[in-house]
Amino acid sequence: MxxxxxxxxxxxxxxxxxxxxxxxxxxxxxxxxIASVLFNKMEYxxxxxxxxxxxxxxxVGPYQGxxxxxxxxxxxxxxxxxxxxTIIVVPDVHKYPGHIACDxxxxxxIVVPVKNKLGKITGVLDVDSKDIxxxxxVDAKYLEQITELLTNL
Numbered sequence: 001m002x003x004x005x006x007x008x009x010x011x012x013x014x015x016x017x018x019x020x021x022x023x024x025x026x027x028x029x030x031x032x033x034i035a036s037v038l039f040n041k042m043e044y045x046x047x048x049x050x051x052x053x054x055x056x057x058x059x060v061g062p063y064q065g066x067x068x069x070x071x072x073x074x075x076x077x078x079x080x081x082x083x084x085x086t087i088i089v090v091p092d093v094h095k096y097p098g099h100i101a102c103d104x105x106x107x108x109x110i111v112v113p114v115k116n117k118l119g120k121i122t123g124v125l126d127v128d129s130k131d132i133x134x135x136x137x138v139d140a141k142y143l144e145q146i147t148e149l150l151t152n153l
């Protein structure tokens with residue numbers, strides 16, 4: 001998808017998700033809604049969901065796509081995003097040291113930290129694609145804005 005089209009689609013999705021989250025009873029319901037909307041509206045999203053931080057490991061939360069790793073420990077893009085407190089874009093997961101392959105069809109990935117009202121990271125939004133180099137700064141910009149909606153719940 002070209003960057004202009006991607007930007008326009010994200011703008012529409014951001015507005016749609018904002019509206020849907022007004023009716024969301026809690027964070028888990030909001031995460032389920034976000035994962036569903038993104039997965040079903042972005043054709044290059046192969047897996048889309050949340051992992052919550054649980055001590056030194058991460059436990060899968062609401063997601064869309066094929067079965068996921070239930071627990072992430074010790075390494076991987078999600079834990080690196082938490083440790084570095086930043087968005088990580090991986091153009092080719094097979095070249096990322098310590099990548100955890102929950103599904104061998106995944107080729108690229110973006111991970112966005114999820115923060116609470118106090119700014120503390122509580123988990124991540126993780127998105128995978130079957131294609132190499134699917135994610136750009138446009139994805140990072142809008143997925144960060146979408147995850148920020150969770151801090152207001």
